[in-house]
Amino acid sequence: MTGPKRKAGAAEWRSGWPVVAASATGLATGFAGFSFFASLFFAPLSASFGWSRSALAIGQSLTILGAIAAPLTGAAIDRFGMRPVVRILVPVYAATLLALAALPASLTLYYVLMGILTFSGAGTTAVVFLREVARQFDSSRGLALAASRLGVSAGGLLVPSLLFLTISQFGWRAGYGLLALLALGICFPAAMAVDRGNGGAPSPVSVSPTTRSSRRPPFSRLMIFYLALALAMGPVAALLGQLQPVLVSKQVDSALTPFAISLFAAAVAVGAVIVGILADRFWAPLIAFCFCSAAACGMILLWKLDHVDRAWGAPLACALVGLSQGAELDLSGYLIARYFGIERFARIFGLSIFMIALTTSVSAYAFGRVFDSFGSYDAALIGSAVALVAAGLQFLMMGRYPVARAISPNAPQL
Numbered sequence: 532m533t534g535p536k537r538k539a540g541a542a543e544w545r546s547g548w549p550v551v552a553a554s555a556t557g558l559a560t561g562f563a564g565f566s567f568f569a570s571l572f573f574a575p576l577s578a579s580f581g582w583s584r585s586a587l588a589i590g591q592s593l594t595i596l597g598a599i600a601a602p603l604t605g606a607a608i609d610r611f612g613m614r615p616v617v618r619i620l621v622p623v624y625a626a627t628l629l630a631l632a633a634l635p636a637s638l639t640l641y642y643v644l645m646g647i648l649t650f651s652g653a654g655t656t657a658v659v660f661l662r663e664v665a666r667q668f669d670s671s672r673g674l675a676l677a678a679s680r681l682g683v684s685a686g687g688l689l690v691p692s693l694l695f696l697t698i699s700q701f702g703w704r705a706g707y708g709l710l711a712l713l714a715l716g717i718c719f720p721a722a723m724a725v726d727r728g729n730g731g732a733p734s735p736v737s738v739s740p741t742t743r744s745s746r747r748p749p750f751s752r753l754m755i756f757y758l759a760l761a762l763a764m765g766p767v768a769a770l771l772g773q774l775q776p777v778l779v780s781k782q783v784d785s786a787l788t789p790f791a792i793s794l795f796a797a798a799v800a801v802g803a804v805i806v807g808i809l810a811d812r813f814w815a816p817l818i819a820f821c822f823c824s825a826a827a828c829g830m831i832l833l834w835k836l837d838h839v840d841r842a843w844g845a846p847l848a849c850a851l852v853g854l855s856q857g858a859e860l861d862l863s864g865y866l867i868a869r870y871f872g873i874e875r876f877a878r879i880f881g882l883s884i885f886m887i888a889l890t891t892s893v894s895a896y897a898f899g900r901v902f903d904s905f906g907s908y909d910a911a912l913i914g915s916a917v918a919l920v921a922a923g924l925q926f927l928m929m930g931r932y933p934v935a936r937a938i939s940p941n942a943p944q945l
Contacts, residue, residue, distance in 0.1 A: 539670040547667040550725055551675050554660040555682030557721035560713040561655025562597070562624065562648075564686035568694050575703035580636045590645040598888030600653035605881025609874065613659060617722040620654025621714060627651060628711035632704045655718050657683075657864070658884065662877045663725050665868040670811065672868060677807025677861045684800040752929060753879070756866060757886050759925035763823050763859045765890025766830070766915035767852055771795065772891075773898050774849070777908050781836040783845045791849045798853025799860075806858035810865045816926040819862050823923030826855030830916040834909055855919070869932050 558564075573587050607616050627648045634641060653659075661676060668675040690713070698706040770777065774795065778788050802822065809818050829851030836844050867879050894915070901911040 541671075543668045543671050543675070547664075547675065550663055550667050551678050553721045553724040554664050554679040555685065557655060557660050557718045557725065558657060558680065558682035559686030559689070560718040560721070561621075561686075562652025563656045563683045564690055565652065568691040571691065571694055571698060572703055572706065575698060575706075576641075579703070580638075582638060582641075586638060590642050593642065593645045593649055596646055596649040597653055597656070598885045600650045601656070601658050601881035601884040602878055603881070604653040604656075605658045605877035605879070608659060608662060608877040613663060613726045614723070617654055617659060617719070617726070620651045621719045621722060624648065624651040624655060625711045625714040625719075628707050628714065632707035632711070634704075634707075653881075655714065655722070656884075658877055658881045659722065660725055661864045661880065662873065665864060665876055666873050673810030673815075673861070673865050674804075674807040676864045677803045680803055680861055680864075681800060684796075684803075687796070752870060755925055755928050756870070757883060759819070759922045759929075760859065760863055760883050761886040761890040762918045762922035762925065763819070763826075763855070764887040765894040766918050767826060767856045767859075768887065768891040769894030769898050770830075770852060770912075770915065771856070772895055773908075776902075777833065777898075777912075778845060780902070780908055781833065781841070781845070783836070783841050787842065787845060791845045794846050795849040795853040798850045799857035802854035802857025803861045804857075805854070806861050807865075810862060814932075815862055815866055815869065816929045819859065819866075819926035820923035822855045822858040822862075823919045823926070826852045827916040827919040827923075829855070830912045830919065834912040834916070866929070870929060 573584060576582060576587055577584060604616060604620070627644055631641075631644050631648070634644070657680065661679060664675050664679045665672060694706050694709060697709045774792055775788060778791060779785075783791065806818055806822065829848045832839070832844055832848040832851070836848070863883055864876075864880060867876055867883070871879055897914070898908060898911045901914075902908050
């Protein structure tokens with residue numbers, strides 16, 4: 532980073548750090564971390580109502596609605612601003628959690644409430660928070676986005692423990708009540724602090740030639756971005772969902788498995804920070820290619836785990852894949868801001884989440900199908916490595932950053 536850019540980055544942090552802190556806080560206490568603690572309700576609900584685990588799993592699978600809600604929420608934010616959307620969705624999200632706390636023995640009602648929870652929860656996710664972060668920062672945008680997304684990791688570490696203690700002491704109904712309290716008492720004020728009442732107007736820090744565009748983003752480049760992100764994230768997310776059985780199939784010692792999984796989670800946070808620092812200094816598609824290649828090496832190492840010492844092979848493979856997941860998640864927001872501008876940031880980010888969810892579902896099914904057919908995950912791991920290399924090459928095809936040019940506020944919008 533050059534001297535002038537370093538000074539510009541420091542100036543951005545002096546004025547914009549409250550937005551980063553509020554975004555991280557909101558992400559830590561909203562729906563973004565739901566996957567970390569959703570399973571804590573399985574056993575209590577099953578014991579209370581006699582519902583089977585498979586029946587409860589159907590309710591959890593309704594989280595796919597969050598992927599559908601993401602682009603709709605993003606489009607609404609780009610059009611109306613963040614504050615009106617948050618004022619509607621966050622109270623609905625909290626009210627749904629309170630309704631779950633008072634849930635009677637009705638499985639149908641449980642499904643309905645889980646669907647509403649997932650849909651309204653989109654108002655507490657990265658689609659809402661990261662747009663303003665990208666707007667506030669330019670020279671130090673990569674690091675700011677990474678720091679904001681660390682809120683998800685922090686929530687994944689802290690909220691499950693607090694929720695476990697609450698459920699253990701007071702029952703599952705109190706657990707849902709706690710989540711509602713976090714949503715209304717912390718996430719909602721954090722969202723209001725992020726918005727800062729600007730109504731969607733660019734702040735003085737963020738008005739730069741790279742954050743505005745008078746033309747729609749090129750369709751071909753947009754499709755390249757979506758395809759690259761889907762190929763990069765789908766196999767990695769699918770592996771995370773089945774990491775324990777994959778390690779077991781490779782005869783990894785049961786005592787080593789929890790450590791390898793924890794290392795995966797830690798690597799996600801480390802990858803986010805590293806890529807945030809690098810993106811502000813180097814061409815982001817090249818960084819994406821390197822991390823995709825590292826993840827491909829991790830998949831291959833898992834495939835060949837029978838031929839190496841599992842004591843170091845399994846943790847190293849998990850770390851390589853985890854680094855990639857953290858990197859690609861943060862690079863997605865950075866790439867959207869640099870290539871497509873801020874005006875359509877939320878809707879493009881929301882649609883990218885939908886694409887990731889779609890490919891994750893397909894990849895997860897493929898992992899299970901491969902094991903059922905062949906008795907091992909080898910073919911799925913090889914296919915994932917190929918997909919990750921293809922994703923890296925797709926990122927390189929995005930080309931140079933758009934040429935920076937000033938735009939008059941009165942310029943016609945095409």
